[in-house]
Amino acid sequence: MDPDIALFVDVVREGSLAAAARVWRLSPAMVSKRIARLESRFGVRLLHRTTRRLALTQSGAAFHAEVAPLIAGLRAAQDRMAQAASEPAGPLHVTAPTSFGRLWIAPYLPTFLERHPAVRLRIDLTDDFVDVIGGRIDIAFRITATPPSGVAAHGLTVNRRILCASPAYLERAGAPENIEDLAAHRLLAASGQLPWRLAGVTVTGESWIETNSSEVVRELALAGAGIALRSLWDVSDALADGRLVRIIPRHEGAASVALWALHANVGTPAAVPALIAHLTECWRDTAWMT
Template sequence: MDPDIALFVDIVREGSLAGAARLWRLSPAMVSKRIARLENRLRVRLLHRTTRRLAPTAAGAAFHAEVAPLVAGLRAAEARVTKIGEGPGGPLRVSAPTSFGRLWIAPHLPAFLDRYPAIRLRLDLTDDFVDMIDGGIDLAVRITASPPAGLGSHRLADNRRILCASPAYLAKAGTPRTIEDLASHALLAAQGQFPWRLTGATVNGKSLVETQSSEVVRELVLGGAGVALRSLWDVGDALADERLVRVLPDHEGSAAVGIWAVHASAAPPAAVPALLDHLRDAWRGAAWMR
């Protein structure tokens, strides 16, 4: 593998010379020198570099599209070989939904990194579905009914979602007895979460509070603002200690929605299955997995 080409791929992936320098444990000046050497060899400018931003030129973007899969393939092959003696290593970039990543991925990463110290992990938490190729994402955890076609995908777990509210809200507003009763209640959902597709019913509505954050919705329902459709992995603890109670228990979110692991490569780096195995073991026994 040409190290300067691999470095170029990592610069585009990290979005900065400094980010790639940290990854490669080089000085930014050395990274810049090596990219200049590659540009001189290819006789083309690959990167637009300013004090505020870095972006590939048209030629650089075309070159990256050609070489990035090759670099990823070579790294995957190297990782599979070294796994026999040393375990997986190298860069691993993971994307996950904000709440799920904070609650169910981040707490289990210290043990994973202790086990595989050669892995250089980056975890991006976002509720947007980022483009895995453009974003240089090795592994994405997505909560969806239909993972994107053309990518490797594995269903990690079901994603049971239930209607819930706080006892204080129900004492004030009354307990809905039918789906139709929800029309007279304050409903809580992040943007894009309506309609609620439930077993035997579909609920359209307008959230009492407009927000892009699912975590804000969680705090609102805990605070007694209304009724929400929440995942058991998110509110299981609040149900257990009765800060929340189920509403209309005969209706749940569609069983088609699951927690999926998605990767772009047919042969992902060895760090990907290592992390998935680690997370499966860590989640085993969690109440929401049953």
């Protein structure tokens, strides 16, 4: 869109240079200069300008009749494009940790897609590191103390982790009263999760059962196999109904570990903030969201 032609159309619509200047946030002198520049380009006078009135010349009227509908059409097209860009649509590739994605993302996706039917969603659940940029991921939900550099990172909530065990295990093995007592108990952890870094203290040891699955650890704890360090989002239901009991409550996982939403710094589709906002609203009243 030629800005001088668009300005000429607005001068005619507003009826004066001063009125058009206010719309364009220019000085009247600058508007006059740009109209003169347009007339110089075409070699014809388009407007009769006096201190009291403004009128189209014959050439100006003919030119205005041709370009005004074109400018209106271009502006309408730009408005439609801006509206389309602000509406969530198109492909959206999401990745999340396996357990968290199954429990706290998948159940809320149908309502998101009902609200935004033009989104084509793909969700991959994995506990492995995912390269957001290299993997062409639109949103990566990650639980970590150190989000990667080079991407936008939104901290959603502290990932509170607590020590817990089943009532059956505690009845059989006794309830530990302090961290040192854990040395005499069976610890449960997935590969790479020990040592446990709690606030102010580190717990070393080996898992009684070796597994690469954090979900297996949860099931082992529920079955009475030992003591686990679990995220509240993972065990809040079991704590509420008594299948698990919190132990040594003065010690939690380090508060530096948080739930993050990661995405590229530029070119973010509208579906990205829409999904983040949708999920955080769904989680707002849960027991683990702080």
